Amino acid sequence: MPKTAISLLVVAALGSALAAQHLPAEGAHGAVSSAEVHASEAGIAIMKAGGNAVDAAVAVGFALAVTHSSAGNIGGGGFMLIRQADGQNFFVDFREEAPGKATTNMYQDAQGNIVKGRSIQGFLASGIPGTVAGLVSAQKKLGKLTLAQDMAPAIALASDGFALDTSEANGLRRAKNLALFPDSHRVFQRDGRFYEVGEVFKQPELAATLKAIAAGGADAFYHGRIADELAAFEAANGGLITAADMAHYQAKWRQPLEVKYHGYDILTSPPPSSGGVAIVEMLNMLDNTDFVSHGMDSAAALHDEIEAERRAMADRAVYLGDPDFVKVPMATLLSPDFAKERWASVKPEQASLSKDVGAGAIPGFESDETTHFSTVDEAGDAVAVTYTLNFGYGSGVTAGHLGFLLNDEMDDFTSKPGAPNGFNLIQGKANDIEPYKRPLSSMVPTIVSKDGKLALVLGSPGGPRIITTVFEVLTDVLDFGLNVQQAVDAPRFHQQWMPEDVYFEGPSRFSPDTLALLAKMGYPLKVGGSWCDAEAIQIDPKTGLRMAATDPRADGAALAY
Numbered sequence: 001m002p003k004t005a006i007s008l009l010v011v012a013a014l015g016s017a018l019a020a021q022h023l024p025a026e027g028a029h030g031a032v033s034s035a036e037v038h039a040s041e042a043g044i045a046i047m048k049a050g051g052n053a054v055d056a057a058v059a060v061g062f063a064l065a066v067t068h069s070s071a072g073n074i075g076g077g078g079f080m081l082i083r084q085a086d087g088q089n090f091f092v093d094f095r096e097e098a099p100g101k102a103t104t105n106m107y108q109d110a111q112g113n114i115v116k117g118r119s120i121q122g123f124l125a126s127g128i129p130g131t132v133a134g135l136v137s138a139q140k141k142l143g144k145l146t147l148a149q150d151m152a153p154a155i156a157l158a159s160d161g162f163a164l165d166t167s168e169a170n171g172l173r174r175a176k177n178l179a180l181f182p183d184s185h186r187v188f189q190r191d192g193r194f195y196e197v198g199e200v201f202k203q204p205e206l207a208a209t210l211k212a213i214a215a216g217g218a219d220a221f222y223h224g225r226i227a228d229e230l231a232a233f234e235a236a237n238g239g240l241i242t243a244a245d246m247a248h249y250q251a252k253w254r255q256p257l258e259v260k261y262h263g264y265d266i267l268t269s270p271p272p273s274s275g276g277v278a279i280v281e282m283l284n285m286l287d288n289t290d291f292v293s294h295g296m297d298s299a300a301a302l303h304d305e306i307e308a309e310r311r312a313m314a315d316r317a318v319y320l321g322d323p324d325f326v327k328v329p330m331a332t333l334l335s336p337d338f339a340k341e342r343w344a345s346v347k348p349e350q351a352s353l354s355k356d357v358g359a360g361a362i363p364g365f366e367s368d369e370t371t372h373f374s375t376v377d378e379a380g381d382a383v384a385v386t387y388t389l390n391f392g393y394g395s396g397v398t399a400g401h402l403g404f405l406l407n408d409e410m411d412d413f414t415s416k417p418g419a420p421n422g423f424n425l426i427q428g429k430a431n432d433i434e435p436y437k438r439p440l441s442s443m444v445p446t447i448v449s450k451d452g453k454l455a456l457v458l459g460s461p462g463g464p465r466i467i468t469t470v471f472e473v474l475t476d477v478l479d480f481g482l483n484v485q486q487a488v489d490a491p492r493f494h495q496q497w498m499p500e501d502v503y504f505e506g507p508s509r510f511s512p513d514t515l516a517l518l519a520k521m522g523y524p525l526k527v528g529g530s531w532c533d534a535e536a537i538q539i540d541p542k543t544g545l546r547m548a549a550t551d552p553r554a555d556g557a558a559l560a561y
């Protein structure tokens, strides 16, 4: 379609906490969904300047590091999934790594008890940051513009500042962990003179760090002045990250997981994501039941979906870890036969007990403040990125005068087998801490195609709830026929093996009849709250329109042109 014939309409669909958005933003050329409007605008601007979906994703990733401080980052890590229009696909693993001096028991005291908070707050909580390596590596290999062009919007937002919206301003004011560390309190809370809604927030120190990366690439971050300054700051404060750790870090290109499901081709995240394996397992299990015929959110369909979640999450706890350190039984976990075996223990109209379910037997084997963004360009290339500092504002520690927050991703490792982590996840030995190992993640950027054509790009933050949110948005679109915005808006439920509880969004998101039927089947129900922030783009199979959706539970922006 000629450019002039295309509507110049830019539909900016801005979510707000309770105002559900019912129509996706539509455009013929490109689309971006992210957790913050300036970042989505950066992605659109880069595509309009000739960049592709990877350039746009890189621009969004760096911009979120400026405008969405709780989760956007250069001091954290994540995953990028890329599908090009011709079907070629790539996965960049830029998950953080345990520092070289990390030890398996570093979060336990002499008696073997977990030291509360040590893996979540302060200097010992951080892994070696991976985001800069990941974004730059993807840009270099698959971007069309220069790194400096892709980073220009982020640098401008940091240097010139941007007006804080309600959610960002309130987030900075309320973040208790930022108040504990002098550089964080200075940069993000102006030493107690908190930023107001609408006030312009400038970050000159972060701008200087970003400018150095734009000029010198990932080397400028992992070698030389920035790495040395970070290492000195860590050493002075009892942290473990050294200049050698920084020099050691590399983004890893891995093979995405692929599964066929109900006529669609689903491309998703391999370990150290646990999400892709879990979602493939859940979908394979659902192939053993006609849950769709019961109707979306009926008690019978929910029973099947919850039992699939329970079993996949139990296997997650036992078998999954960094594939460069532990042997993950991928072939079995992904096989329809294994899913069938797992499904055999599901009883009609009766809740299973997680303590009885356990992990499947495989012989021979021992806030959730993340953020997701999706981009689609004119050619039909698509990128899904989930990256994170782990909990809101990560460890709470700003890296001195470098202007960026450090993650608390070490909490995603097993601090002690059998003990719950910050997300109440019970984890196993496969996810033990070892030097330079990557902690298991729930992040699961996912891309769906049908008959060779791009269909859906999605992901979400939310710790283990990422997995169930992505699973539910997938089935809502692929099985129940919802459009992307309806699926993102739809009520959520969550079961993660342990604890036994099943969580339902509420109040009034599921019918009392349905909940009563589930309670009768034996489900321990926890109703209330809302969670995650799915940011997704669907392609209309008939018109090719890009339809971008943002989650009404958060304050993101879906833009298309």
Ligand code: GLY
Pocket: 370, 388, 389, 390, 391, 409, 412, 440, 441, 442, 443, 463, 464
């Ligand atoms: N930090 C949350 C996750 O990666 O699962």
